[in-house]
Amino acid sequence: MNNKTVVWTANRDNPPVTSKAKLEFTKDGKLLLITEEGQKHLIASSATNSVSHAAMLDSGNFVLYDKDSNYIWQSFDYPTDTILGDQALFTGGQLLSSSSESDQLTGRFHLVMQFDGNLVSYPANSEEAEPDAYWSTNTYYRNGVNFHLYLNSSGSLIIVNESNSETVRTIYPDPDSSSTSSINLDNNNNTIYSATLDADGIFRLYSHTYDERRNYRVSRLWSALNSPCDVKGFCGFNSFCTLYDDQGNCDCLPGHDFVDPNRRTLGCERHFSEVGCRGGKENAVSYNMSTMDNMVWGNTPYFSAKMTMEECSSSCLEDCNCGAALFKNNLCQKQQFPLKYVSRDINAGYPAFLKVGLNPIKPLPPVVSNTVIITSKIAKLQIVLLTLGFTILSCLSLATFGRFILKIRVLTYKRVLRNGILGLPEEVTLRLFTYAELKRATNGFKEELGKGSFGAVYKGALNKGKKLVAVKRLEKLVEEGEREFHAEMRAIGRTHHRNLVRLLGFCAEESKRLLVYEYMSNGSLADLLFGAMWRPDWNERLRIAMDVSRGVLYLHEEYQTRTFTGVRGTRGYVAPEWHKNIPISVKADVYSYGIVLLEIVCCRKNIDxxxxxxxxxxxxxxxxxxxxxxxxxxxxxxxxxxxxxLEKMVKVGLWCIQEEPALRPSMKSVVLMLEGITEVPVPPCPTTLSM
Incomplete structure (x- = not known):
């Protein structure tokens, strides 16, 4: 097996099969892989012609032919990580690296023959933008001509004009190299050439030769890069590459440990607990700053200003959002974690400051299992009696506790009845309705428009049917309903914005709590997105997303300093912090907006x-x-x-639903990103989605 080199893989990401699997060439011209369990996986077929026979050519090309011996499918058109002699990578095509030398699963890098004529290497999950590229041929041709990468049978690696087969760039051998004349390209039948995007992300050219004694020898002729540390993404988030014996090695940044010590390229995660941000110099109690020299990374800073090194370090320490700072050309560039494309470069690096917490994450204690086997009948009887007694005692305790809670709620209910509408905010000047008025206006609450977590909304009509309204009747238990009633009065009672529904009045009669809103004749956003037979067109969706964001921004500018303590909102839209014992800020609204934004983009509910x-x-x-x-x-x-x-809106939505509130943008930033005024950086995976 050591003298075998894999150059093409069918269905490379399917699970491996046992030695009892078999290949079958069917009568209708399909090549199938049949597993031991009888599952069938298509390897090759033709959608247009009937397949007659197949052949493995000496070039390494696997071909299907029709009855006239015309080829109708070939593996050369579907390369994985390698092209062979006489094979081309056409415009728009790409090579995908394997996950390791021994594992043919799709790896972490790809090489793209772009439409502009440039051959470029990127990390697999990047945006394929210039900041993500780590190697290219720098060949740009924007005259509408298509180009392809071609490896000829004698080992020359070139970029060719597809229209006239003219060579526009020779990659190997280098025509400008003084050693070109000494290069021996063997085109005899004993040598095969391959160009492979290896598992470490480097594009390399190899020769495979059998000598007279049939000894197999592989020689590396050319390499796009000299070091794996030059490959962006070779090491994962929060780690950086160092060279040991010309081999790339990944190390964690200060304050971080490997996600998987056995797979160091997967990156690192922090090993300290984050504490509530205190801000200012009080942060020094919970964090310190670690300094590293000659560092670079690929993130776009959220802040950049001229200051001294000492000021830069202190500024990051005192900034709740700052995880690291790069001191570059007298500019302090602040950055949030995670950091990507991190490397140490003696020639082009800069001083870096990284915030490290002083409270390590405590590992969970090991589970100790002490199994005791009881054989005595008397002991078993005692255990049964003790268990029964404990169960009865627990039931009595619960019943007593329930009775006690019920008494408290009854007293609270009576207090609310006595207080009536006392306690409403003085600044709210809205019309006061009687319950009888609203019952008559809604025809006995007959037509329900929708239902939320605190009650239903009904259609109504005032002024003898001339003015349509929407009446929300709060139906929760006394405390929750009263809190929601006051919250909506304060939040919406004074607002007036074209993207917000207006609150017209209320009813606070005895225990009844109702809110009266202006009626939206076009229905709710949910009706528009999910209930209609047709979807709003793309421009309409963009307008809706912008209008909703501006409405939320208006509310945030009205009460941006407020925090909340009780859970509010509809399941599936509330931010993770609602379920934690931490203060709630307006960033919870940003999370909810992010979910709604993704729903607007896709015209479907978040949970389906x-x-x-x-x-x-x-x-x-x-x-x-x-x-x-x-x-x-x-x-x-x-x-x-x-x-x-589309990509911009998805990125904004993913930023909004980050689990950490500090990572979410403000609604002002959301509006600026959607308007195209500020760029949208690549969002990390929201932690809640990766669990």
Whole structure:
């Protein structure tokens, strides 16, 4: 097996099969892999012609032919990580590295023959933008001519004009190299050439030769890069590459440990507990700053200003959002974690400051299992009696506790009845309705428009049917309903914005709590997105997303300093911090907006149990998977959309639903990103989606 080199793999990401699997060439011309369990996996076929026979050529090309011996399918058209002699990588084609030298699963890098004529290497989950590229041929041709990468049978690696087969760039051998004349390209039948995007992300050219004694020898002729540390993404988030014996080695940044010590390229995660941000110099109690020299990374800073090194370190320490800072050309560039494309470069690096917590994450104590086997009948009887007694005592305690709670709630209920509408905010000047008025206006609460977590909304009419209204009747238990009633009065009672529904009045009669809103004749956003037979077109969705963001921004500018303590909102839209014992800020609204934004993009609910596949059930999770795989088009298959604005909206949505509130942008930043005024950086995976 050591003298075998894999150059093409069918269905490379399928699970491995046993030695009892078999290949079958069917009568209808399909080549199938049949597993030991009888599962069939298609390897090759033709959609247009009937396949007659197949052949493995000496070039390494596997070909299907029709009855006239015309080839109708070939493996050369579907390369994995390698092209062979006489094989081309056409415009738009790509090579995908393997995960390791021994594992043919799709790896972490790809080489793209771009439409502009440039051959470029990128990390697999990048945006394929210039900041993500780590090697290219720097060949740009924008005159509409297509180009392809070609490896000829004598070992020359070139870029060719597809229209006239003219060579526009020779990659190997280097025509400008003084050693070119000494290069011996053997084109005899004993030598085969291959160009492979290796598992470490480096594109290399090899020769494979059998001598007279049939000894197999592989020689490396050319390499695009000299070091794996030059490959962006060779080491994962929060880690950097160092060279040992010309081999790339990944190390963690201060304050971090490997996600998997056995797979160091997967990156690192922090090993200290984050504490509530105190801000200012009080942060020195919980954090210190670690300094590293000659550092570079690929993140776009959220802050950049001129200051001294000492000021830069102190500024990051005192900034709640800062995880690291790069002191570059007298500029302090602040950055949030995670950091990507981190490396140490003696020639081009800069001083870096990294915030490290002083409270290490405590590992969970090991589970100690002491199994005691009881054989005595008397002991067993005692255990049964003790268990029964404990159960009866627990039931009595629960009953007593329940009675006590019920008494408290009854007293609270009576207090609310006595207080009536006392305690309403003085600044709220709205019309006071009687319960009888609203019952008559809604025809006995007959037509329900929708239902939320605190009650239902009904259609009504005032002024003898001339003015339509929406009446929300709060139906929760006394305390929760009263809190929600006051919250909506304060938050919406004084607002007036074209993107916000207006609160017209209220009813606070005895224990009854109702809110009266202006009626939206076009229905709710949910009706528009999920209930209609047709979807709003793309431009309409963009307008809706902008209008909603501006409405939320208006509210935030009205009460941006407020915090909340009680859970509010509809299941599936509330931020993770609602379920934790921490203060709630306006960033919780940003999370909810992010979920709504993804729903607007895809015209579907965040949770859809009837989705076609399991991974599509939760929209927010599926959206990140599509974004990471550069398949965002899957979110809107069959629709005409602008791909740039689609990707932008998905990225904004993913930023908004980050688990850490500090990582979420403000609504002002959201509006600026959606308007195209500020760029949208690549979002990390929201932690809640990766669990």
């Amino acid at each position: 149990v009837n989705a076609s596949t399991a991974e599509e059930i939760v929209l927010s999770s599926w959206a990140y998977k599509c974004f990471a795989a550069r398949d965002v088009y899957k979110l809107v298959i069959g629709e005409e959309v602008d791909m740039m604005s």
